[in-house]
Amino acid sequence: MQIPDIVIAIDGCSSTGKSSFAKLLAKELGFLYLDSGALYRGVTLFAQEEHYISRMNIIRPELEEALQTLPLRFNSDNRTFIGDRCIEKEIRTMEVSAQVSPIAAVPYVRAFVDAKLHEAAAARRVVMDGRDIGTTVFPDAEVKIFMTASEEVRARRRYDELVAKGEYPVMEEVVENLRQRDYIDSHRETSPLCRAADSYLLDNSDMTLKEEVEWVKGLIRGKYTIYD
Ligand code: CDP
Numbered sequence: 755m756q757i758p759d760i761v762i763a764i765d766g767c768s769s770t771g772k773s774s775f776a777k778l779l780a781k782e783l784g785f786l787y788l789d790s791g792a793l794y795r796g797v798t799l800f801a802q803e804e805h806y807i808s809r810m811n812i813i814r815p816e817l818e819e820a821l822q823t824l825p826l827r828f829n830s831d832n833r834t835f836i837g838d839r840c841i842e843k844e845i846r847t848m849e850v851s852a853q854v855s856p857i858a859a860v861p862y863v864r865a866f867v868d869a870k871l872h873e874a875a876a877a878r879r880v881v882m883d884g885r886d887i888g889t890t891v892f893p894d895a896e897v898k899i900f901m902t903a904s905e906e907v908r909a910r911r912r913y914d915e916l917v918a919k920g921e922y923p924v925m926e927e928v929v930e931n932l933r934q935r936d937y938i939d940s941h942r943e944t945s946p947l948c949r950a951a952d953s954y955l956l957d958n959s960d961m962t963l964k965e966e967v968e969w970v971k972g973l974i975r976g977k978y979t980i981y982d
Contacts (some may be wrong), residue, residue: 755782755838755971755974755975755980755982756914756980756982757783757876757974757978757980758978759847759877759879760878760879760895760896760897761875761878761880761882761892761894761895761896761897762776762779762783762785762880762881762882762895762896762897762898762899762970763882763883763884763887763888763892763895763896763897763898763899763950763953764776764881764882764884764887764893764899764901765819765884765885765886765887765888765889765898765899765900765901765947765949765950765953766885766899766900766901766902766903766947767902767908767932767936767939767947768912768931768932768935768936768939769903769904769908769909769910769911769912769915769932770901770902770903770908771901771911771963771966772883772884772901773789773791773883774963775883775901775958775963775966775967776785776789776881776882777832777881778879778963778967779881779970779971780880782967782971783881784879785879785880785881786874786875786879786881787832787858787879787880787881787882788828788871788874788875788881788882788883789828789832789834789882789883789884790867790871790883790884790885790887790891791854791883791884791885792828792834792842792845792884793813793826793834793867793870793871794854794857794863794867795834795845795846795850795851795854795859796826796834796836796837796841796845797821797824797826797857797858797863797866797867798845798850798853798854798857798858799836799841799845799850800820800824800826800836801813801817801853801857802849802850802853804820806820807853807856807857811853811856813856813857813860816920817860817862817863818862821862821863821866822835825837825867825948826870827870828874841949843919846915846919848916848921848923848927848928848931849923851931851935852931854935855934855935855938855939855942857936858885858939858942858943859943859944860944861944864944868890868891869892871887872891875892884894884944885945885946885947886938886946886947888900888950888952888953889945889948889950890945891945893950896977897950897954897970897973897974897977898950898953898954899953899954899955899956899970900949900950900953900954900955900956901956901957901958902955902957902958902959903955903957903958903959904959905929905932905933907959908932909925909928909929909932909934912928912931912932913925913928916928954973956969956970969979
């Protein structure tokens with residue numbers, strides 16, 4: 755499928771399956787995949803390890819300066835690194851999930867992540883997932899999708915994902931974390947999670963990943979009158 759140099763923005767609440775969907779879509783289209791949440795998680799891990807954030811979510815203002823030299827990046831197969839250290843596993847734990855939303859609500863943290871995303875997407879041809887990609891980071895994205903799924907389905911997905919990674923999650927805690935993050939993400943002052951007016955809604959509660967990808971490919975074919 756020959757498609758132009760476009761940006762595909764995928765936003766939505768926690769655990770709606772954005773990243774699996776975005777990853778597969780990018781692979782099928784030959785696009786770059788960018789996981790903006792991984793960068794917020796990377797900043798959170800850094801803030802925790804270097805004691806810029808307390809257990810009570812109090813963030814030391816020195817974090818702003820520390821970010822100036824933080825070598826947070828993706829490698830060529832989309833794994834997240836700080837310098838030479840792969841942090842892919844550490845950023846997906848419940849400890850990081852518990853503090854990522856307060857960190858992501860800080861305006862200078864958002865500016866730091868936005869700059870990294872723009873740098874990586876300079877040539878366009880990217881699929882990017884997050885909370886504010888279609889509204890703030892790339893308001894000019896040609897294709898915007900807003901994903902939703904029922905809370906039950908989302909909690910089950912996150913629970914299974916943590917189990918598969920060897921963690922021992924408690925279902926009630928998983929549900930509580932999703933609710934809290936959705937609340938903070940939707941109510942923060944700087945680029946809150948909200949659906950872009952020109953986005954397509956994708957409720958994948960009862961869809962397989964393959965069906966989701968076929969759905970969006972159909973949408974792209976229609977938009978650009980592509981016949982193959
Ligand atoms: O994996 P999950 O979908 O639950 O979250 P994620 O995409 O890894 O993002 C983790 C957190 O980063 C979210 O709960 C948001 O607080 C924050 N985030 C954001 O504020 N804006 C984005 N574009 C992406 C993530």
